[in-house]
Each structure stands twice: as structure tokens, then as C-alpha cells.
Amino acid sequence: MRVGIIGSGMVGQTLAADLVRLGHAVVTGTRGPGKLEAFVAEHSGVRAASNAEAAAFGEMVLLATNWEGTREALDLAGPGNLNGKVVVDITNPLDFSTGRPALALSWNTSAGEQVQGWIPGARVVKALNTVTADAMLKPREFTGGEPDMFIAGNDAAAKGEVTQLLESVGWGVVDLGDITMSRLIEPLALIWITHGFNLGWTKRNHAFKLLNR
Amino acid sequence: MRVGIIGSGMVGQTLAADLVRLGHAVVTGTRGPGKLEAFVAEHSGVRAASNAEAAAFGEMVLLATNWEGTREALDLAGPGNLNGKVVVDITNPLDFSTGRPALALSWNTSAGEQVQGWIPGARVVKALNTVTADAMLKPREFTGGEPDMFIAGNDAAAKGEVTQLLESVGWGVVDLGDITMSRLIEPLALIWITHGFNLGWTKRNHAFKLLNR
Numbered sequence: 001m002r003v004g005i006i007g008s009g010m011v012g013q014t015l016a017a018d019l020v021r022l023g024h025a026v027v028t029g030t031r032g033p034g035k036l037e038a039f040v041a042e043h044s045g046v047r048a049a050s051n052a053e054a055a056a057f058g059e060m061v062l063l064a065t066n067w068e069g070t071r072e073a074l075d076l077a078g079p080g081n082l083n084g085k086v087v088v089d090i091t092n093p094l095d096f097s098t099g100r101p102a103l104a105l106s107w108n109t110s111a112g113e114q115v116q117g118w119i120p121g122a123r124v125v126k127a128l129n130t131v132t133a134d135a136m137l138k139p140r141e142f143t144g145g146e147p148d149m150f151i152a153g154n155d156a157a158a159k160g161e162v163t164q165l166l167e168s169v170g171w172g173v174v175d176l177g178d179i180t181m182s183r184l185i186e187p188l189a190l191i192w193i194t195h196g197f198n199l200g201w202t203k204r205n206h207a208f209k210l211l212n213r
Numbered sequence: 214m215r216v217g218i219i220g221s222g223m224v225g226q227t228l229a230a231d232l233v234r235l236g237h238a239v240v241t242g243t244r245g246p247g248k249l250e251a252f253v254a255e256h257s258g259v260r261a262a263s264n265a266e267a268a269a270f271g272e273m274v275l276l277a278t279n280w281e282g283t284r285e286a287l288d289l290a291g292p293g294n295l296n297g298k299v300v301v302d303i304t305n306p307l308d309f310s311t312g313r314p315a316l317a318l319s320w321n322t323s324a325g326e327q328v329q330g331w332i333p334g335a336r337v338v339k340a341l342n343t344v345t346a347d348a349m350l351k352p353r354e355f356t357g358g359e360p361d362m363f364i365a366g367n368d369a370a371a372k373g374e375v376t377q378l379l380e381s382v383g384w385g386v387v388d389l390g391d392i393t394m395s396r397l398i399e400p401l402a403l404i405w406i407t408h409g410f411n412l413g414w415t416k417r418n419h420a421f422k423l424l425n426r
Binding site: 103105106107108135141142143144145147150174175176177181183184185187188190191194195198205206207208209210211212213 | 316318319321348354355357360363387388390394396397400401403404407411418420424425426
């Protein structure tokens with residue numbers, strides 16, 4: 001699959017490397033492709049380009065930006081380049097201004113909904129935001145069974161495509177509903193982040209699983 | 214242990230029956246002890262009384278009310294009867310007015326915080342709100358490992374007592390921090406509720422687990 005990644009920080013780079021390893025073709029979008037030279041040299045198969053090129057290239061586009069840079073990154077990507085495409089929103093609207101992580105948005109909205117509003121022609125799926133970047137495509141590294149990824153979005157076919165990708169690497173997938181369910185999945189990310197913060201920030205190696213009886 | 218339960222609906226009754234089975238002495242508080250006659254007759258060891266008597270009786274008090282009835286129930290219990298006591302807040306601030314469950318409070322507060330504010334002398338611990346009543350004290354019924362219960366509260370000793378109870382029946386316990394962390398644990402309950410709602414409301418038999426790698 002051709003995957004475009006918007007966001008060239010740690011999350012975007014990790015996803016790019018892992019997707020290439022899985023056999024996908026990847027273009028990582030960035031405002032400064034030059035700064036990714038070393039990364040691209042180390043990961044054959046990854047190409048660095050503008051956000052617009054990444055958006056145009058991808059059959060699926062992963063949105064891996066810091067929340068505060070998200071809208072600008074989408075504007076640079078060009079909403080028209082995303083029309084009809086599956087856009088996986090991995091962002092978390094975090095506010096660190098109080099000294100500990102909190103959500104930056106109120107209960108009545110979510111990053112997922114705002115992203116869908118900014119690119120109305122895209123088919124946004126909230127996913128992958130509840131686990132550390134290095135584990136997003138390596139869920140089989142967790143012990144104690146198959147972890148679950150909670151997803152949400154308005155387009156059933158788009159969720160099907162994301163589910164296929166997630167299941168192929170080893171996630172169980174729990175579809176919570178339309179994109180407003182991001183209001184629940186983003187606080188879930190904050191449980192993961194807070195627990196990591198409490199343990200000492202380096203220990204973020206956990207994922208959620210639903211048990212049944 | 215002597216346990217008082219405030220709330221005599223399905224959750225309160227289920228907890229009462231399970232706590233007696235575990236060897237605890239239980240008083241279930243209700244506005245109409247008469248309506249619990251059949252239940253009390255079936256569960257020797259459970260006593261029905263007023264909310265004030267339940268509060269006064271308990272070394273630990275479980276708050277198992279519908280959210281909209283919580284403040285009135287605490288007023289009837291008498292905040293003075295709860296001074297210094299561990300009060301486990303199991304409530305979820307739910308709003309069903311839209312036809313599907315949503316949270317009734319904004320991001321900037323939580324049921325846990327409001328409860329702590331209404332009974333300032335008590336040591337409130339948010340816990341047990343993310344699983345169906347019948348599984349609250351029977352986590353070993355889940356398959357696939359030990360499920361985890363997320364808790365929050367301002368008093369470390371109170372969280373220690375709740376942790377001891379929870380671990381004794383088979384929960385892993387994840388302490389997220391002070392009572393404001395209820396802002397995360399209550400949306401987590403809504404993930405559980407929404408998933409159950411999506412599966413058909415009878416299928417609420419799941420619990421969360423944290424996996425590590």
C-alpha cells in the first residue's frame with residue numbers, strides 16, 4: 001500500500017520505518033525535507049517530501065502531528081489532496097501547561113472531530129493514539145495476549161481498511177462508533193500517558209486489552 | 214470488614230450479596246428499607262437500613278447510586294457519618310437523553326470530584342465504575358489474565374485499603390493519581406458502556422487490562 005505520513009517527528013519517523021519494514025511504500029511529509037536526510041538515508045524505501053506530496057501519494061494517510069501543529073499541517077497538505085482518502089488521526093490534544101498532561105479540548109469535541117471538520121472530504125479514522133509510537137505497528141511485542149486498539153470514524157469502509165491494517169500486525173480492533181467517539185478514545189490515551197508519567201516517563205510500554213467472561 | 218452501601222439498586226444489591234459471600238458484614242442503605250425485604254430474606258448477612266445507618270455502620274462505604282440521585286443520597290447519609298471514612302465512588306455521570314450514553318459532566322470536573330466536594334471529610338476513592346456490577350468483585354471470571362481496575366483519590370491510605378480489597382478478589386490495580394483523575398476513569402467507563410451498547414446491551418461482560426512489553 002502507498003502510505004503518506006503527515007508529521008515528521010518521532011511518531012511519523014517510527015511509523016515510516018515500520019511501514020517500510022512491512023512492505024509498504026512510504027512518503028513522509030515535512031516542512032523541511034532536508035532535516036530528514038539522515039533518517040531517509042538510514043531507511044531505504046522511505047522518501048521525504050512536502051506534506052502536500054505525502055498527502056497526494058498516500059492511498060492511506062497517517063496524521064502524526066503534535067496537536068498544536070495539526071491544522072497548519074493539514075492546510076499545507078492541502079485538503080483537496082485528501083479527498084476520499086482514509087486519514088488515520090493519531091493526534092492527541094494534550095496540554096502540558098499545568099506540569100502534568102491534560103486534555104486540551106473540552107468534553108464536547110475532540111481532535112478527531114476537529115480533524116474531520118478541517119478535511120471534510122477525507123474519511124477520518126481515529127486510531128493508534130493510545131500506544132507509544134514504537135508499538136503502534138508491533139503489538140505482538142506485548143505479553144499476555146493480543147492487545148486491543150479502539151477506533152472511531154464516520155465511514156465504515158474506511159474503518160474496514162484501518163482494521164485490516166491493524167489486524168494484520170496483531171491488534172484486536174474495537175470499533176466504538178462514529179468520529180465523536182474520539183471524545184472517549186482521547187481520554188483513554190491520557191490514561192496511558194498519565195500511567196506512564198506516574199511510572200517515570202520512560203516506561204510507556206503498555207497497551208489496553210479487553211477481557212471477556 | 215463492616216461495609217455500608219449507599220444505593221439499593223442493582224449495583225448496590227449485587228455488591229451487598231458478593232461482599233457477604235466474601236465474609237464481610239453489610240448494611241445496605243435505602244430510602245425505603247421495606248422494598249428490600251425480599252432481597253434481604255434471600256441474602257442472609259445483608260441488612261437493609263437508612264442511608265444514614267449504612268454510612269454510620271461502614272468502615273468502608275460504597276457509593277452505588279444513579280448519578281442524578283447521588284447528592285441527595287449523600288445528604289440523607291449525612292456527611293458527618295462519612296468523616297474520615299473511605300468512600301468508594303462507583304458512580305458514572307451518564308446522560309442518556311440523546312438516545313445513546315454520553316457523559317453528563319464536562320472535561321473540567323467529574324463525579325469523583327463532585328462527590329469528594331459534597332463529603333469533604335470523607336476519603337473518596339474512584340473505583341469499580343468501569344465494569345458491570347456482577348463482575349466488580351468477581352474479576353477472576355474474566356479469561357485471558359488478571360484484569361486491571363483504575364482508581365483515583367486524594368488519600369494514599371484510603372487508596373491502599375481499596376487496593377487491598379480489590380487485589381484480594383483478583384484485580385490488578387492501577388492508581389492514576391488524585392481524585393481529578395476521575396476525569397479519565399469516567400470516560401473509560403463510557404468506553405465500556407458504549408462497547409456494550411454497540412454489541413447489544415446484554416453483552417457487558419468485558420473488563421480492561423493493561424498489557425506490558
